[in-house]
Each structure stands twice: as C-alpha cells, then as structure tokens.
Amino acid sequence: MHYSFHALTDAGLVRANNEDALAFDTDLGVAVLADGMGGYNAGEVASSMAVQLVTSELVRWLSAEDRHHSPSQVARMLETCFDEANMAILNAANANPQYAGMGTTLVAAVFHGGKLVLGHVGDSRCYRLRDGVLTQITKDHSMLQEQVDAGYLTQEQAAYAPGKNLLTRALGVEDVVRVEIHEHPVQDGDLYVMCTDGLTDMLTDKDILSSLNNHNNLTLVATELVARANLNGGRDNISVLLAQAGQAPEKSGLISRLFGKP
Template identity: 35%
Template sequence: MDVDYETITGRVRQHNEDAVQLVTNQGGVTAAIVADGLGGHQGGEIASKMAVSSLGFQFQQTTLTTPSAIEPWLQQVIPQENSAIIERSREYPDLAGMGTTLVCAFIFPRDFVVAHVGDSRAYVFRKGRLQQLTTDHSLVNELLAAGELQPEEVATFPHKNVITRTLGISDQVKADVATFPFLHEDQLLLCTDGLYKLVDQSTMEQLLTTAPTVTAAVHRLVEAANVAGGTDNITALVVKNEGGE
C-alpha cells in the first residue's frame, strides 16, 4: 500500500478549513480521514480539526481487524463527534453554526470501508476509470435525484453550496457506510469539493493515469485545482493498492 496526501488553502480563502489525517489502529488497519469545515470566525477550521483528530485518536485505540466491525463502531463514534462539535459551538458564541463534512476510509488487504457525511467524496480509480463511491449530501444532489433540477442548471442554481448533512449542525446525524473491493493497482481518492468542483473527472483520470507515483498524483490533482482558480481549500488523499490480487 502506498499513500500520500496534500492540503492547501488555495488562492482565495484566508484559512485552510480542510483537515486530513492518516492513522493506524492496534490491529494494523489504516484509516484515512478528510474533513471540510464550515462556519465563520475560524469555526470551520476548528470543527474539521476536531472531527479528524478525535476520530483518528479513537480509531488508534481500537483493535478492529475486519470490515464488518467498522460500521457499528462508526455509528457509535460519529454521533459522539457530532455532539462534541455542537457542545463546543454552544460554549463559544463566536463558533456558533460551525460544522464539518467528513469522509473516511478504512483500508484492508482486499477491501476498504468508506463512510461519509456531507459532500466530501471518495472515488476509486480502476483500470483508467474514476468511479465516485459516495453520494453528496447536498441540496443540488437531492434536487437532481428528484428530477427537480437539471444538470445544466447546476452552475447557476442560487443554492448550489447548501449541504444537507454535516457534523455539528443537527443533533441527529448518521454516516453512510459501505464496503468495496480493493483490487491490485486500485487507487482510492478522498477529496474535498475544492478539488472536484474545479477539476473535471476526465482530467482527474488523466492525472492519475500519467502520474509516476502516488505523491506525484496527489500534487498534480491539488495543483490542477489551484491553477483552475483555487477558489476553495483543496485536499486530496490517494491510497494505492500495491498488493491484492
């Protein structure tokens, strides 16, 4: 397994409200965690770092060694993280309304488990094709699914940045969790919207195909989004399966 990540502020924002971390638990399982904070007065930066650092620390203490054990653990700890962020925002008025997306992956020799809340995404790059594994928890995505908004209308839709599920906003939150096969030469990509909203899927496929290393792939993806305007914080994390079958 080869893995690397990069996160930058971009060209417009003053602070980086994205957070990213790699940790390994007592059973030797690696977790990759990415979050994109929201909220003024640096609240988003605090919320994303709280979610990533706390989830990472808690996972490090576990001895989980099978994909089937991950979901019940997540459905226990993610509501705890949600409550902690809400409590912090209530304690400090200048942090009111802060929240964060979350996407994380737990890597096993032949499988990986993905969990997400919000619109940060997971993709798998397999045999030259990039497949989105997560479904955005956003108003745009819900309206598209219902047929109430057409793809060509998204760019001018006035509420295109509204996220319908995050950590820290509602007392009730549930992550979507799914397990996927991890084949030889697969590359798992976790990213925030600062990447995929500025770099189209075909360009991402080309960059992943031509990059000689995982480190190069991560840097080229982030740089492409920055060159395209860097209007948001940009984070990309890539895990390549060099084993498997």
C-alpha cells in the same frame, strides 16, 4: 493487500486560512478528511476536531490486541466515531459563541484486508480508479444531489447549477447525524481519491482522471491535482488524500502522520 497513502492540503488562492483537515495511518489503513464551515476560525476548529477524534478512536480500536475486526464491526465503530465527533463539535459550538454555527463534512475510510469500509457526511468525496475507470463511490449530501436524485436536474446540469454548497448533512449541526456507510471490495491496483469540494468544484471528473493517469507516483498525482485546481481559480481550500492498493507498504514510525491544523 498492502496500502500506500499520500496527502496534500492547500489554502487555495482566495481564502486566507485553510479549514480543511486530514490524517492517515498507514499501518492500520485509516484515512480521514474533512472540510469545515463557519465564521472566523470556527470551520477550522470543527474539521480539526472531527479528524483528530475519529482518527484517534479508530487507531485505538483497531490497535487492540487479539481482536478480529469484521467489516460490519468496523462499520459500527465508524458510526460511533461519527456520532461522538458530531456531539463534540455541537457541544463546543454551544459552549463558545465564537464557534456558533460551525460544522464540517467528513469522509473516513478503513482499508482492512481486501475491504474498504467507507463512511461520509456532506459533500467531500471518495473516488476509485480501477482499470482506467474513475468512479465516484460516495454521493454528495447536498440540495443539488437531491434534485438530481429526484430527476429535476441531470448530473451534468448540477455541475453548473447555483447552490452547489448547500448541504443536507454535516457534523455539528444537529443532535443526530445520519452517516452513510458502505463496504467496498478492493482489487490490486485500485487507487482511491478522497477530496474536498475545493478540488471537485475546480476540476471535472475527466480532469481528475487525466491527472491520475499522468503519474505512477502518489506525491506527483496529489501535487498536480492541487496545482490544476489552483490554476482554475483555487476559490476554496483544496485537499487530496490518496490510497493505493497493492503496492509494498511504506515504513512508518509509531506516530501516525497527521495533516491539518490541530
């Protein structure tokens, strides 16, 4: 199974800076995306720390010679990376008053053979488009999602309810972070969409599906998704990271293509 990647991030129309960060490594099938939070530039610091630490550790570990990585081993490594990123952000916040209260969501994917091992904390999402059907394969760690799970709200009601951005989990907030990790089989032709809530707050799942169906080119898909989110208000930073299964691999240099401000 071969994978092609493309990513795009945009500050949106309201915010002065971009607190999203993302990165991918085509050769090793690693894709990581984060949405920071906190005053001043603290959110930007938290998201960049998380993405850079998790990406570099995963790339280093997956690059080791003569090592076969089972999905369960990848899952354990993902959990370790999340834990290390959590403590690094927490320690930085405790050491610098300017960074007090900063945190970040994080979605990290490892596409390994015919499997996807996916870890996440917070409300940044991953969708899968398969045979024309778009499925959200992460569940938001948010107060609204807990109300949906408890039966107090339907998913449709939650889309318009207040308090959409109240998270129940984030990196850099507590000493221990609960990471949700799942393994997914990958099929030829699958398209995976990792994104921050700057996209999903502006577009419905139906809107996202429409853009995915409009183009076969990943660059055009990402461009249209971001443009439509801005057209609908662009109230937050917008980031999209796409992974296509089954296409010929793109050539890449020795250095991973990194996105997001360091």
